[in-house]
Amino acid sequence: MSVTVRVPAKVNVQLAVGAARPDGFHDLANVFLAVSLYDEVTAAPAADGLRVTCEGPDAAEVPLDRTNLAARAALALAERYGRAPDVHLHIAKDIPVAGGMAGGSADGAGALLACDALWGTGAPRDELLAICAELGSDVPFSLVGGAALGTGRGERLTALEVGGEFHWVFALAARGLSTPAVFREFDRLAEGRAIPEPAADQAVLDALAKGDPTALAVALTNDLQPAALSLFPELGDTLAAGRAAGALAALVSGSGPTTAFLATDAGAASDIAGVLRASGTCRDVRTAVGAAAGATVL
Numbered sequence: 001m002s003v004t005v006r007v008p009a010k011v012n013v014q015l016a017v018g019a020a021r022p023d024g025f026h027d028l029a030n031v032f033l034a035v036s037l038y039d040e041v042t043a044a045p046a047a048d049g050l051r052v053t054c055e056g057p058d059a060a061e062v063p064l065d066r067t068n069l070a071a072r073a074a075l076a077l078a079e080r081y082g083r084a085p086d087v088h089l090h091i092a093k094d095i096p097v098a099g100g101m102a103g104g105s106a107d108g109a110g111a112l113l114a115c116d117a118l119w120g121t122g123a124p125r126d127e128l129l130a131i132c133a134e135l136g137s138d139v140p141f142s143l144v145g146g147a148a149l150g151t152g153r154g155e156r157l158t159a160l161e162v163g164g165e166f167h168w169v170f171a172l173a174a175r176g177l178s179t180p181a182v183f184r185e186f187d188r189l190a191e192g193r194a195i196p197e198p199a200a201d202q203a204v205l206d207a208l209a210k211g212d213p214t215a216l217a218v219a220l221t222n223d224l225q226p227a228a229l230s231l232f233p234e235l236g237d238t239l240a241a242g243r244a245a246g247a248l249a250a251l252v253s254g255s256g257p258t259t260a261f262l263a264t265d266a267g268a269a270s271d272i273a274g275v276l277r278a279s280g281t282c283r284d285v286r287t288a289v290g291a292a293a294g295a296t297v298l
């Protein structure tokens with residue numbers, strides 16, 4: 001018997017970043033939208049301990065030791081329930097690695113749900129969410145999916161209404177960006193400036209609730225974008241290529257380096273994807289729609 005869980009990637013349609021806190025994290029107003037790019041995590045019984053395997057185009061870049069977020073999730077659950085973490089976790093990875101789309105977080109949330117079902121631990125939802133928050137700031141959202149406002153370091157979630165489908169194109173970059181490095185660059189660029197308290201933008205929430213891509217396009221913001229562009233200036237060419245191809249909006253996804261392009265509809269998304277693919281400014285191009293459901297047992 002094994003359990004497979006499907007978990008979506010995310011794009012941040014608003015990412016407002018406050019000043020660095022004493023613990024090194026930053027308070028955020030983080031508007032997450034789950035999109036239809038998925039990893040699948042399968043948990044199968046194992047005789048003696050924890051094993052992680054991974055398949056997919058970026059599999060070589062995924063650690064298979066206990067630093068893998070899927071492994072950390074299984075260990076955290078096993079420890080809480082006083083059982084041995086005997087499990088084989090297999091990750092079918094489709095979400096870009098180190099891409100700013102919460103791929104590792106998706107695997108953490110997926111492994112947690114898969115192990116809970118495999119072991120019959122029956123952990124309450126609140127406890128699963130608490131374990132997710134310990135694993136990383138983005139992990140609770142990977143569990144719940146849909147759209148949500150994340151406050152604190154992004155882990156405290158309020159579900160948001162989404163009134164229609166949003167069509168996206170994602171351009172994958174030739175190399176990854178480290179999330180801590182991007183936050184550090186944000187701090188460096190902010191030196192000597194007063195940083196306002198991060199707050200959700202009502203225009204973003206209204207556009208999501210209406211399902212209105214044109215309204216969302218003018219409201220989208222990402223405070224980490226200047227930092228990501230500073231560390232990876234070539235992303236400016238990708239953003240320009242997507243805008244020229246007719247995207248309603250172009251922005252860096254989260255901490256990057258994946259760039260995200262909002263399209264009017266599925267046809268426009270497919271056209272923009274074609275132009276980006278031919279532009280030579282990215283490694284690969286994917287289309288997806290949001291909002292997508294959170295971690296789901298298949």
Ligand SMILES: C[C@](O)(CO)[C@H](O)COP(=O)(O)OP(=O)(O)OC[C@H]1O[C@@H](n2ccc(N)nc2=O)[C@H](O)[C@@H]1O
Pocket residue numbers: 012015024025026027028030100102105135136137138139152153154179180183254255
């Ligand atoms: C950029 C985003 O992806 C936007 O959704 C997230 O804020 C990052 O979430 P994540 O990858 O789950 O991040 P974590 O694993 O919690 O933290 C990794 C590192 O990112 C930085 N970090 C993360 C979240 C946050 N609110 N402030 C931070 O400064 C810290 O340096 C931290 O050590």
Ligand SMILES: Nc1ncnc2c1ncn2[C@@H]1O[C@H](COP(=O)(O)OP(=O)(O)OP(=O)(O)O)[C@@H](O)[C@H]1O
Pocket residue numbers: 061062063067068069070091096097098099100101102103104105107108138176177179254255256
């Ligand atoms: N299951 C996993 N999949 C991918 N990377 C993982 C995983 N577990 C740990 N990692 C490590 O985490 C690093 C960041 O990977 P990840 O794909 O989660 O980045 P990300 O999508 O930019 O994250 P986020 O958007 O949440 O900031 C990788 O370089 C890798 O070393």
